Amino acid sequence: MEHKPQGMLPLELMVNHPTLDAKHDDIFCRIEAIKESSLAAETPPGDEVLALVSCFARHFATEDELARELGMEFSAHAREHAQALHLLDKACADLKSGRLDLRPFLRYLEYWFEHHINEFDKPLGRRLARPGGVRNLRAPRVGSDAGLTA
Ligand SMILES: [Fe+2]
Ligand SMILES: [Fe+2]
Structure with a gap:
């Protein structure tokens, strides 16, 4: 990807956790970059969309890990993540087939x-x-969010 916009996260969407805000910003930037690529190219930027899906999956795993470290009830949130990944997988297949x-x-x-x-x-x-909250991930289990810990 040649051009990657930076700083797409609106202030009102900040959750005030450095790892999460950085990744949310990265995801918005990736979406914006895909929009720009799709304007310039005749075929949809499939690889970039697949990379975006992987990015979402790693990010959801990071949030799951943070909630687990807190001992926080996370089932509804995790269900949203699972449904989103299912939708993203289906969207990738539908994009590939032109539907x-x-x-x-x-x-x-x-x-x-x-x-x-x-x-x-x-x-x-x-x-x-809150006091006792997790500001940084010690050892993320999945993906490359490790580079975003503050
Ligand atoms: Fe998130
Ligand atoms: Fe989430």
Whole structure:
């Protein structure tokens, strides 16, 4: 990916946890970059969409790990993550077969992600900010979120 916008996370969507805010920003930047790629290319940027899905999966695993370290009830939040990954997998298949338009899907994904941050990630951020909360991940089990720990 040649051009990667930076700083796409609106202030009102910050959860005030450095790892989570950095990854949320990265995801919004990736979505924006895919939009730009799709304007420039005749074929949908499939590899970038697959990378985005992997990024979501690693991020969800990071949140799951943080909640587990807190001993926080996380089942509803985890269910949202599982449903999103199922939808993203289906979207990838539909994009590949030409049954889904990329740009409307990206708009939906941004809307979904904003809603998810407001309804699920902000409460997690508030729990993490309490005394005894987890500011940094010690040893993430999945993916490359390790580079984003503060
Ligand atoms: Fe998140
Ligand atoms: Fe989440």
